[in-house]
Amino acid sequence: MSFIIDQGGGSADNVEVPKGLCKYPNQYGPSPTLIDSAFSNIAIRFQPAQVIQIYQDTEVQEIRLNVVIASATDEWYVGLYKYDLPNDKYVKQCQWDVTTLSVAGMLSQSLGSPITIGAGTYFLGTKSKDQTAEGPVTNSILTNIQVVEWHTAATPISATTSQINNMSVITSAGAVLIAEFAGSSMVYNRSTYPIYAPYLVY
Numbered sequence: 001m002s003f004i005i006d007q008g009g010g011s012a013d014n015v016e017v018p019k020g021l022c023k024y025p026n027q028y029g030p031s032p033t034l035i036d037s038a039f040s041n042i043a044i045r046f047q048p049a050q051v052i053q054i055y056q057d058t059e060v061q062e063i064r065l066n067v068v069i070a071s072a073t074d075e076w077y078v079g080l081y082k083y084d085l086p087n088d089k090y091v092k093q094c095q096w097d098v099t100t101l102s103v104a105g106m107l108s109q110s111l112g113s114p115i116t117i118g119a120g121t122y123f124l125g126t127k128s129k130d131q132t133a134e135g136p137v138t139n140s141i142l143t144n145i146q147v148v149e150w151h152t153a154a155t156p157i158s159a160t161t162s163q164i165n166n167m168s169v170i171t172s173a174g175a176v177l178i179a180e181f182a183g184s185s186m187v188y189n190r191s192t193y194p195i196y197a198p199y200l201v202y
Contacts, residue, residue: 036068036134037193039076043168044125044177046081047197052122058202061114063096063124065198070104071133076126078109078198079177083121088183093117095177101133108201124197125169125177137195166194 039045063078076098081090096109168187171178 034136035139035193037137037195038131038134039126039128039195040168041128041131042173043170043187044079044127045195045197046123046125046167046169047194048123048167050124050197052124052200052202054117054122054202055119057116057118059114059116060094060200060202061111062108062201063198064106064108064201065098066106066136066196067101067104067133068136069134070102071130072102073130074101074133075099075129075175076101076133076198077128077175077177078124078126080117080200081123081125082117083123083183085121089180090123090183091180092177093122097175109198122200124200126197127171127177129175135195135198137193139193166191 060080065076065078078096078098080093080095082093083090094111094115096111098107098109100107166189168189169178169181169185170187171181
């Protein structure tokens with residue numbers, strides 16, 4: 001991969017930024033075997049280890065999701081949220097409604113037309129219509145689960161505020177994900193079976 005830097009004033013304006021997928025996080029537990037589980041239909045669930053760092057204006061349209069167990073009735077609602085550090089809140093940028101989960105395997109879903117997101121820290125949150133389709137999770141033992149250091153605007157980054165593997169925001173059962181929410185309203189969970197968010201293609 002090439003990085004092209006402006007030789008004139010030493011600015012980074014012309015840096016080529018790596019792009020790709022928001023991948024599954026690494027697993028360090030004793031049994032990181034992939035199994036399957038359903039998304040909640042009463043909460044937007046996030047996998048904080050799948051943080052997406054964007055460094056310049058970037059066009060996004062597509063997500064890819066791995067459906068392990070298909071369903072003829074379920075739908076997944078996937079929101080891309082930007083974390084606003086100074087105000088400790090998450091702001092929805094767009095939402096994908098995945099209405100075709102009747103086939104297992106890797107699926108793609110587009111917005112219909114691309115949007116441009118700016119530099120920042122992003123997360124994908126997902127909830128389900130009826131919890132009958134399932135996606136991949138990892139099977140880990142709680143005492144040896146992957147540790148994720150999570151910070152908020154009110155806490156210095158030198159402090160470990162939580163040891164978590166997934167986090168949930170309780171919301172309504174509706175199909176439209178909430179537009180924004182405070183970081184303090186998030187419910188943190190350590191889970192034996194942390195579920196993965198879909199991939200963002202960027």
